[in-house]
Amino acid sequence: MKPRQRQQIIQELIIARGEASVDKLAEHFGVSAETIRRDLGVLDTLGVIKKIHGGAARVRLHSEKSFHERMSERTTEKRVIAEKVAKLIEPNETVFLDTGSSTLICAEVLGAIEGLTVITNSVMIAQTSGASSRGAKTFLLGGCFGADNSETVGPLVIEQIQRFQADTAVITVAAFDAEMGAMDSDFDEAQVARAMISRARRTIVLADSSKLGRIAAFNVAKTEDIDILVSGSNVGTGFAAAIKTKGIEFR
Incomplete structure (x- = not known):
């Protein structure tokens, strides 16, 4: 062995x-x-x-701080991640964006791309995308509202996701392990992310360097279901090599 x-x-x-x-x-x-x-x-x-x-x-399963706290952390790295994602999205694509501090910053940057259709369960992402000057069409999924993250979750959201087909799902996670894949610390958010992935032709996972090599409670995607992992610049060569052996493009 x-x-x-x-x-x-x-x-x-x-x-x-x-x-x-x-x-x-x-x-x-x-x-x-x-x-x-x-x-x-x-x-x-x-x-x-x-x-x-x-x-x-x-090890203790990784949990996340409140959305407000996360928005003030690693902002430079998250901006780098968003800029990398923008280079992967073509004009006129249909894109799922789930709720997260990284995807919110990503929505700001993607606003410069012409003619996107954005489908999200985040009120703040919907507001950001809807304010784009490039003609983005925005769909806000309805469901049980969570005030902390300004998001919708639950069966109604999952049902509505099934009505869409996207080019790309851009998903942010609480933890990523080279063997176990992408994970989240919130059950409802993990369900939304899995549903989005199931209705997209390509999956891009966002994980800043603090989330790499960690494990969280709820599985989002196995490594074979992920096309691209986007992270910041403080990633060890060993981890990057392990990701590539799984057939995942690493940015």
């Missing part, structure tokens, strides 16, 4: 059990304790498990 395959299984075992000892893992895989320690060191560096005395434990 190749080291990366063994490390993936170790990661899954620790996530499922909560923790595991070096001795038990060595016995399970039929390798030396030193080999397991090296594997745990790699996984600890990636941030997917935490080394403890004699073994390793599951």
Whole structure:
């Protein structure tokens, strides 16, 4: 078994059990304790498990701050991400944008592209897109309103998404792992994102560098369902290489 395959299984075992000892893992895989320690060191560096005395434990699932707090954090990096996305979108495309601080900044930048159709569950993104001077057509999905994020979620939103077909889904997430894919810390938002992805020909995931190598509670997309991952400039070469081996274009 190749080291990366063994490390993936170790990661899954620790996530499922909560923790595991070096001795038990060595016995399970039929390798030396030193080999397991090296594997745990790699996984600890990636941030997917935490080394403890004699073994390793599951890391706490990543959660997000309030929308207002996130809007004031990493603004420069999010602007860089938005500029990268703008280079990937063609005039007259139909684009899903889900709720998030990164997608809100993205909506501002995309406003310079001619003739877009934007479909969103975010009131603020709808307002931003609707104010575009380039003739953007904006659809705001209706549903249960969440005041904190100024968004709509729930079954009505999911139902309406099924009525559209988009060229691109631009999705922001709470966490991204090279093996597990894109994840969110909010159940309703994860459902909206999954529905948008299912109705788009191409999926672009946005994740600033603080979200890479993390795990959150709710799956949004497997790696094979993601076409492009867009992040900032502070990304390690190891992580970028791991993403590319999954067939994901990394920007």
